[in-house]
Amino acid sequence: xxxxxxxxxxxxxxxxxxxxxxxxxxxxxxxxxxxxxxxxxxxxxxxxxxxxxxxxxxxxxxxxxxxxxxxxxxxxxxxxxxxxxxxxxxxxxxxxxxxxxxxxxxxxxxxxxxxxxxxxxxxxxxxxxxxxxxxxxxxx
Amino acid sequence: xxxxxxxxxxxxxxxxxxxxxxxxxxxxxxxxxxxxxxxxxxxxxxxxxxxxxxxxxxxxxxxxxxxxxxxxxxxxxxxxxxxxxxxxxxxxxxxxxxxxxxxxxxxxxxxxxxxxxxxxxxxxxxxxxxxxxxxxxxxxxxxxxxxxxxxxxxxxxxxxxxxxxxxxxxxxxxxxxxxxxxxxxxxxxxxxxxxxxxxxxxxxxxxxxxxxxxxxxxxxxxxxxxxxxxxxxxxxxxxxxxxxxxxxxxxxxxxxxxxxxxxxxxxxxxxxxxxxxxxxxxxxxxxxxxxxxxxxxxxxxxxxxxxxxxxxxxxxxxxxxxxxxxxxxxxxxxxxxxxxxxxxxxxxxxxxxxxxxxxxxxxxxxxxxxxxxxxxxxxxxxxxxxxxxxxxxxxxxxxxxxxxxxxxxxxxxxxxxxxxxxxxxxxxxxxxxxxxxxxxxxxxxxxxxxxxxxxxxxxxxxxxxxxxxxxxxxxxxxxxxxxxxxxxxxxxxxxxxxxxxxxxxxxxxxxxxxxxxxxxxxxxxxxxxxxxxxxxxxxxxxxxxxxxxxxxxx
Numbered sequence: 001x002x003x004x005x006x007x008x009x010x011x012x013x014x015x016x017x018x019x020x021x022x023x024x025x026x027x028x029x030x031x032x033x034x035x036x037x038x039x040x041x042x043x044x045x046x047x048x049x050x051x052x053x054x055x056x057x058x059x060x061x062x063x064x065x066x067x068x069x070x071x072x073x074x075x076x077x078x079x080x081x082x083x084x085x086x087x088x089x090x091x092x093x094x095x096x097x098x099x100x101x102x103x104x105x106x107x108x109x110x111x112x113x114x115x116x117x118x119x120x121x122x123x124x125x126x127x128x129x130x131x132x133x134x135x136x137x138x139x140x
Numbered sequence: 141x142x143x144x145x146x147x148x149x150x151x152x153x154x155x156x157x158x159x160x161x162x163x164x165x166x167x168x169x170x171x172x173x174x175x176x177x178x179x180x181x182x183x184x185x186x187x188x189x190x191x192x193x194x195x196x197x198x199x200x201x202x203x204x205x206x207x208x209x210x211x212x213x214x215x216x217x218x219x220x221x222x223x224x225x226x227x228x229x230x231x232x233x234x235x236x237x238x239x240x241x242x243x244x245x246x247x248x249x250x251x252x253x254x255x256x257x258x259x260x261x262x263x264x265x266x267x268x269x270x271x272x273x274x275x276x277x278x279x280x281x282x283x284x285x286x287x288x289x290x291x292x293x294x295x296x297x298x299x300x301x302x303x304x305x306x307x308x309x310x311x312x313x314x315x316x317x318x319x320x321x322x323x324x325x326x327x328x329x330x331x332x333x334x335x336x337x338x339x340x341x342x343x344x345x346x347x348x349x350x351x352x353x354x355x356x357x358x359x360x361x362x363x364x365x366x367x368x369x370x371x372x373x374x375x376x377x378x379x380x381x382x383x384x385x386x387x388x389x390x391x392x393x394x395x396x397x398x399x400x401x402x403x404x405x406x407x408x409x410x411x412x413x414x415x416x417x418x419x420x421x422x423x424x425x426x427x428x429x430x431x432x433x434x435x436x437x438x439x440x441x442x443x444x445x446x447x448x449x450x451x452x453x454x455x456x457x458x459x460x461x462x463x464x465x466x467x468x469x470x471x472x473x474x475x476x477x478x479x480x481x482x483x484x485x486x487x488x489x490x491x492x493x494x495x496x497x498x499x500x501x502x503x504x505x506x507x508x509x510x511x512x513x514x515x516x517x518x519x520x521x522x523x524x525x526x527x528x529x530x531x532x533x534x535x536x537x538x539x540x541x542x543x544x545x546x547x548x549x550x551x552x553x554x555x556x557x558x559x560x561x562x563x564x565x566x567x568x569x570x571x572x573x574x575x576x577x578x579x580x581x582x583x584x585x586x587x588x589x590x591x592x593x594x595x596x597x598x599x600x601x602x603x604x605x606x607x608x609x610x611x612x613x614x615x616x617x618x619x620x621x622x623x624x625x626x627x628x629x630x631x632x633x634x635x636x637x638x639x640x641x642x643x644x645x646x647x648x649x650x651x652x653x654x655x656x657x658x659x660x661x662x663x664x665x666x667x668x669x670x671x672x673x674x675x676x677x678x679x680x681x682x683x684x685x686x687x688x689x690x691x692x693x694x
Contacts, residue, residue: 047178
């Protein structure tokens with residue numbers, strides 16, 4: 001049913017996104033799908049990497065490591081942005097097209113009052129893409 | 141030097157798998173164990189996710205709170221203190237500002253001409269994030285903005301009057317009784333204040349930050365410039381102090397300008413539409429400006445700040461073209477070159493820091509401007525650094541130093557030249573007699589379609605403010621987040637709102653100009669910071685490989 005799963009990854013918050021990584025791995029095995037891990041990084045030095053190239057390297061290593069766990073083919077895609085916090089949704093929607101993903105598995109936070117002002121990224125992505133979206137809540 | 145920069149080439153990406161950008165080529169990362177964000181507190185305990193540098197955020201918020209309370213509560217006691225400090229600085233230490241300003245310009249020009257200009261920001265193969273139009277619009281909107289509207293007519297005319305009368309505040313002793321000489325001197329002095337020197341300060345801060353962030357891998361905060369001097373100590377208190385100072389200068393610089401800008405816009409609205417020039421109007425204006433700035437910071441650099449800056453540039457260009465076409469077109473066209481010439485002729489004398497005989501001019505104008513530009517430099521420099529990855533150092537300096545200087549010459553020639561021409565040729569005294577914040581409108585009033593152009597003028601004042609306010613909030617947010625630019629959005633919303641709130645509090649409670657004096661006083665410590673920056677910049681650039689390939693402007 002799904003051939004290519006896109007998994008947006010925040011390398012700075014691996015613990016928070018762990019459930020979505022597991023869900024993605026299970027679905028990849030079940031549907032025999034390829035998994036593409038996507039990271040959006042600032043061009044400026046950050047907590048994960050000091051250059052976008054270092055980020056790309058770390059993301060690729062992460063993807064390979066995850067591939068060993070679920071055994072499906074993996075790839076990684078690092079996208080640089082001047083203002084990643086503001087452009088995350090646009091960037092992910094674009095990436096879905098360029099990758100050709102038919103399913104996106106991404107982490108999201110539990111609904112809270114702030115969503116009215118700043119809607120969750122996951123729900124915004126779902127509004128704007130034709131691909132199926134699976135939003136995974138953090139562990140309770 | 142104990143903590144020298146090591147030759148540590150970044151490794152090339154392991155695999156060229158799909159989507160990984162090609163490596164940006166050789167650069168020279170600084171070897172440090174510091175992890176960006178290691179001193180941050182990240183929590184969403186209070187229902188709002190935050191990620192803040194524990195010391196810089198708490199100390200700067202506290203300092204800001206205490207300052208606002210003191211300024212409001214003890215106005216009569218502290219106002220003379222702030223203004224006294226400021227007039228002491230500009231009166232007695234004006235040579236420090238002038239000397240520093242000259243160093244910044246000479247270092248920048250020296251780098252343009254030297255082989256160091258070939259270094260590329262972000263590594264030898266980095267490509268620019270923005271096209272020329274968007275990039276230049278952001279540089280200009282952040283750097284000059286409001287002052288061009290406020291002083292474009294007022295300053296040349298003030299110098300002209302002073303020089304013609306040969307009064308104490310005249311530049312270089314003035315030219316009593318000689319209208320042509322007085323006009324030429326007035327334009328030279330104005331362009332001096334809006335030309336190479338302010339942009340030299342911005343260029344030094346911007347370029348040092350860009351090199352230390354994009355090529356050396358240090359966080360995008362002021363403290364990073366000090367690495368060649370302080371080494372690992374920049375992560376401790378010396379670094380905290382530098383960052384807190386930068387937050388202070390930026391926030392109060394913005395808040396006081398926001399207040400003063402609201403005053404000008406309100407005066408303009410009163411002049412044009414008889415809107416009552418009251419506190420209510422000004423508070424509504426500040427709320428409006430803050431609301432638009434909020435939308436812009438939430439939309440981010442690309443969709444918010446960049447687009448607004450372009451709107452801003454387009455409007456400014458329209459108004460400029462109108463003044464050139466409707467004003468004395470030929471005089472402006474020839475004036476551009478003669479003013480540029482008289483600027484260059486008078487430049488050595490105007491920039492001389494020692495033994496000046498026109499003390500009134502140096503203390504009252506030049507030293508004030510230099511303190512003002514330098515106290516704005518952390519904000520403007522950090523913002524222009526952030527959007528300049530992929531440009532070569534030479535390209536950066538030409539775009540930040542030389543192009544804006546030419547634009548300023550043109551702007552001042554058009555606005556100031558037209559106003560002076562009205563006095564000399566038409567004998568019109570209206571602009572000369574108008575209040576400072578009405579001079580622009582009085583000048584436009586002599587040209588056709590004045591109700592439309594004055595309205596465009598007011599809109600421009602407001603848009604210039606929005607573009608300073610939004611980029612300023614982004615800068616403060618990244619300094620107080622320890623150099624992280626991807627911290628949660630509510631933080632930048634917080635700073636944008638705080639800026640508006642402080643402006644309103646000071647406007648209603650009084651103390652706007654006292655605090656402006658206080659924030660401009662931070663110009664002195666920053667002059668020293670920038671002098672260190674010159675040293676660090678040259679040292680940092682020397683250790684960078686020169687770019688071989690020329691990346692295309694997007």
